[in-house]
Amino acid sequence: MLTLGVMGLGLAHELQSPLTATALGLELLALRLRGDDPPGAAEVADEVERTLERVRRMAALVQRMRAFAKAGGGADEAVDLNRAADEALALTRPALSELSAARLVRGAQDAVPLVRGDRLLLEQAIGCLIINAADALGAAEGAERTVTVAVRRLADGAALEVLDDGPGFPDAEAARAPGVSSKGEAGMGVGLALVELVARDAGAILEIGNRPDGGARAALRFHVDSGKAEDAEGTP
Ligand SMILES: Nc1ncnc2c1ncn2[C@@H]1O[C@H](COP(=O)(O)OP(=O)(O)OP(=O)(O)O)[C@@H](O)[C@H]1O
Ligand SMILES: [Mg+2]
Structure with missing residues (x-):
């Protein structure tokens, strides 16, 4: 029941x-087509293809999340x-560049073994962590506004980390429970519950905490059996 609830709300969340981006993009395109200097056919076709790509991803996401809830x-x-x-990062960058001053940085890119899980849902989960970090920076005072996404090799596997230099978690242990949000009307408290569900399903652990020098750290930690490890190029 918890899975169904989190997946249902998660679908709306994702x-x-x-x-919104799709509607805005199409509105803008219609406006330009009716304007004095309408874009040429090739430019329109490019825009339609970009929009289609987004719609296809949404359809795939609906299908995956339904399948997840069912199975x-x-x-x-x-x-x-x-x-x-x-x-x-590619998914979240366009929305964030409009809504937030956060700088998105790709940090460490260690060569790590392949992990197992649902690729599409793991990408969405990482996106949730990035958006949370950018939200936290939006509320932060001062000039430090960086979100770093890093992949690190660990002795027993790999970790994907999202780090920020915002105020940190007000209560890191409570944050992962469904319905816990410090964002009032704007938040449902679904993000981390969804990330945790997807992480656990992939055999990963969601680590949440604050960094010693300030800011938050959220990480997906994967255990990879060294005997079975395959690297990203597919060679054992
Ligand atoms: N990077 C972060 N820095 C500081 N606090 C965070 C960070 N990420 C999450 N939090 C805290 O954890 C709470 C729960 O996060 P969660 O993603 O589950 O819900 P939400 O972001 O509030 O709402 P929703 O994701 O449903 O829109 C947040 O309200 C916030 O208080
Ligand atoms: Mg969130």
Whole structure:
């Protein structure tokens, strides 16, 4: 029941921003087509293709999240964490550049073994962590506004970290529970609950805490059996 609830609310959570972006993009395109200097066919075709790509991803996400809720788990596929980190950054960058002054930085890119899990849902989960970090920076005082996404090799596996230099978690242990939010009307408290569900399904641990020098750290920690480790190029 918890899975169903989190996935149901999670779907609304994950679709809201790409739907808004899609509607805005189409509105702008219609406006330009009716204007004095309408874009040429090639430019329109490019814009339509970009929009289609976004719509296809939303459709795939709906399908994956329904399947997850029904089966109690996601796909079991090999996932390259560095690629997933890049994809999550590409997904969140356009929305964040409009809404927030946060600088998105790609940190460490250690060569790590492939992990197993649902690639699409893991990318969304990383995106949730990035958006949370950017939200926290939006509320922060001062000039430090950086979100860093790093992939690190660990002795027993790999970690994907999202670090920020904001105020840190007010209560790191409470934050992962569904419904816990410090954002009033703006937050549902769904993000971290969804991330935790997806992480656990992939056999990963969601670590949440504050950094010694200030700011928050959220990480997905994967254990990889060294005997079975395959690197990102697919060679054992
Ligand atoms: N990087 C961060 N820095 C500081 N606090 C954070 C950070 N990430 C999450 N939090 C805290 O954890 C709470 C729960 O996060 P969660 O993503 O579950 O919900 P939300 O962001 O408040 O709302 P929603 O994700 O549903 O829009 C946040 O309200 C905030 O108080
Ligand atoms: Mg959130």
